[in-house]
Amino acid sequence: MTERLYLLDSMTAAFDATVTACEPKGDGYLVELDRSAFFPNKGGQPCDVGTIGDANVTDVNEQGDRLLHTVDRALPVGAAVHCALDFARRFDIMQQHTGEHLLSYCAWHLFGAQNVGFHCALTYATLDLDKPVSHEGITAIEDLANRLAAENAAVTATIYETEADLAGIPLRKHAEGLTAPIRIVTIEGSDACTCCAPHVRRTGEIGQLKIVEALPYKGGMRCTFLCGMRALAHAQTMQDTVSAIALRFSTSRDQAETAVAKQAQELSDTKRALRQAHAALDEYLAKALAAEAEDVKGAKLIVRSLESVDPKRLRGLASATMQGKALTVLFSDTGERVSYLLASNGIKADMGTLIAAVNTALSGSGGGRGTLAQGSAKKAAGFLETVESLKTYFRTVLQHEK
DSSP: OOEEGGGTOTTOOEEEEEEEEEEEETTEEEEEESEEOOOOSBTTBOOOOEEETTEEEEEEEEETTEEEEEESSOOOTTOEEEEEEOHHHHHHHHHHHHHHHHHHHHHHHHHOOOEEEEEEOSSOEEEEESSOOOHHHHHHHHHHHHHHHHTTOBEEEEEESSGGGGTTOOOSBOOTTOOSSEEEEEETTSOEEEOOSOOOSBGGGGOOEEEEEEEEETTEEEEEEEETHHHHHHHHHHHHHHHHHHHHTTSOGGGHHHHHHHHHHHHHHHHHHHHHHHHHHHHHHHHHHHHTOEEETTEEEEEEEEETOOGGGHHHHHHHTOSSSEEEEEEEEOSSEEEEEEEEESOSSOHHHHHHHHHHHHTOEEEEETTEEEEEEEOOTTHHHHHHHHHHHHHHHHHTOO
16 A cells, blocks of 8 residues: 555655556556655545656546556556656645635634535635625635634644544534544644645645635535635736726726726616617608508518618517508618518418528528517628518518418
């Protein structure tokens, strides 16, 4: 069995070992060592990578009691090898995991919220709480975690051989299904819980802790957070973003939100005024459409393409032409695409059937039934000629109505 150096010493960046097994698997090899500091994919976090001798370690997993290192070349069994971790990656992950312990403690201490899930990816980490927490509560958790991190308290890992040895130790969390020996990670003065993973030596090494998102999840809350250099990179990105917004509005960063809110209100006012203008314009446009309607056996037929008219306006325009027996087919030509709407009143033909002809003619898609159908298509060459052909088709439909 491999001696797992990471259990008691998380800062081992390089070590010497002996190869005890090497077997091919896929394009690589699975290597076992007599001792290893490589942490496997476990505990909600990715494994360590690095080198064993001249072989690159790309993955590490547990298989029962075996610790298997996936490498890109064979290593002789019995060979003495020098091993090195990608310690920048290891330290980054340790910052996130110890940060998660601290955030979990603060959520439990302040609100009685239990950590029920943890995942650490290479760019973000998430913490799941078993109960909802308000925005103000999330801020309080974040504030307390950063204050505790600044105290630079010791972070230690201790292995207890029996459950009896744990008696009297106030654990925030005891993972289910564990059997002795049991490893406890303790943050001096605050947290203690079962954990299998490497951690930083002192809370100051976590760096800044930042909860960047907190959303409802399975009746509780999922918090996405960043620690250390990840938190710094996020802060720098946010500062650059706010600075760019402030520059665009010719204001300072602290006034950027006010400037954006002002423009949003102006845009809302402009849209409202535009809708009112369109409503007034559509009254005249509907009258013009009705005036040019063709009488086909007592039914009013309107087939018309309208340039630069929002497709959302078609329904209101068509509705305004529904006087007596009528069939109105309107096309909205906005450049690259064409939207269309068919509306009828007092005729037997079903619009869901008639729109099939439009879909075929324009290679579009759409549907409906009864007195209304709508669809859209990519605008193709000869569009206006196609509209005229469709007008002839609809004229024939009305002429053959009984």
